[in-house]
Amino acid sequence: MGTLPDLPLSKDDLETYRAVAAGGAPSAGHDMDRLLGLRLITADPYKPDRYIAHDPRAVARRVLTDTQAAIGQALQCMTELPAIEGLASAFDPTRWYGGPGSELLQTRDAMNARIGETVRSASSEMVSAQPGAPVDRDPAVQRLGMDRVLDMVGRGVAVRSLYPAAVREHAQTRAHLDAITAAGAEVATLHDPFPRMILIDRTHLFIDNHVQPDERDRDAGWHVFDRAGVAWAHLIHQQLWARADRWNDKQASEGVLTERQKMILRTLDEGESQQHVGIRLSLSERTVTKDIAAARAAVGARTVYQLMAWWGRQTAG
Template sequence: MSELDRPSPQESLTPDDFEAYRRIAETQQPPAGYDVTRLVAMRLIDPDPYTAGRYIPHDPRAAAQSITTAALHSLSTIVHQLSQVPALERLADDFDPHRLYGGPGSEFLPSAAQMNARVGEVCTAAADEICSIQPSEPADRDPTILRLGVERTRSALLRGVQVQSLYHRSAHDHAQTRSYVAAMMADGAEVRASSTPGPRLVMVDRQHLFIDNHVIEGAEGNSGWHVFDRAAVAWVRSLFDLFWNTAVRWQDIGDNASPLSERQWRILRELAAGYTQEQVGPRIKLSRRAVDKEIAFARDALSFRTTFQLMAWYGRAQGERQAHG
């Protein structure tokens, strides 16, 4: 029998093995044709040096102890080797800056739950800064999730982490967002608003970047990517600064400030009253072309693509104005 054909001692014992050991333990010979190689390898039996064809049985508990000891030794070696991994990874801080290499790349997070969990995990460990852009129209969020966001931001600020958040200008007219921003700013966060839509993102310590998915077709709507490539994150950090430097401080907007002109407000009031764009012009003494231009200017000021979005925003803004007298 070749070495390749020999049974391995690591393989599970078979019914034939059990029967052979039972017979040897009873001072009988193993069944005819049975190969005792595995029992010998596991130190369960040894050939009888004085009687050919006979075998001496050993206590199986000793064999079990021998396997346990060997396994623990192997496990100890593995644990020791794994303990070196964090130290080896820290050496990348010395290696990467001197190489044309940005890091391990990125990881796709296929669901909103996974995105939120990873963002929370990374933000909890933030040491220097958290930067974010929320470019879309504001919408009411689950109060529980909102509270967790406030607590996460407050915890970071208390650790001395700098927090910079950039919102769409329309967020200032959204009561829940205003309340959330007020809580963040009270703890020291910096908040600005811009009419120019930027990419939605969260960036932590110039090392971690979270962005929407633009790669996997058919993926969940709120899926995204965790990017850790140093070059990519540094580039996006410079992009964030461009948006940040052109935005208005949240506290400078003021309760009465408006991104629209009085003429644009008048047109929206007429449209909300049920008049068509053709009918609005004569009512306020403007041409149809002038009305269309003012509506387009209003959409651009709020970064909306359609008049439907503009009118939905107008409805919310009017509701906020009435609620505040």
């Protein structure tokens, strides 16, 4: 588009032109660029610091021609606005706010590799929620997890991890969590159920494969980059953390299950069906079902069978 002339002229510009047209010198210190740009004056090649005036009527005609051309171009641009606005149907506004979305990682190895890569680049924070029942792990694997936490804490990364209350009764996991809390990580336990998640720098979120929950490979998971999704998951973690018991809370360490929950499990262990436990203990079926669900959540068991297997380990010997 053509450039419009530098107008309007100032009072000093007008007085300077009149001075030059009368054969005099321009006002001392006055900026001559506007008058030169309009070609109302030109520098005198024979007299330094003096100028030659030109016919202002010719300049006015040229300015009028340039302005008319610019107006024509502006009108042409305005006629194109509907076509530009019509592109709105092809624009996905969520991409601007959400980012690229997420990626399905098909195997446990792929998940672990991606998590490890992201953890190594963490700069401010890693928070996680690990709802699984505690199990004895290969000491080498346990040490790898310990080294990862120690490296992050050493780099100034805040580490906060949430576990089911059952880890308080599992010797190997308890020793591991004692060590990482001593190094500066934060740990808490929760009796209620919660989802598995790992959040890094409030930018990366790793979750289980809830999109295809019936797939054979239950170790598949999602790496989520969507800003809204990651922020929402971080809020959920904060709410879970607020209800959890801190690792060094002695009162929380006294017991994973309530006495009534233990009584129900003892009755199930003696061979009673879930339907007959309530009759034997004078409890409603709803109460039994609710307590069993709470006990499963407390120990990180997905099924009643897993819950009873955990109970068997606690009462063995």
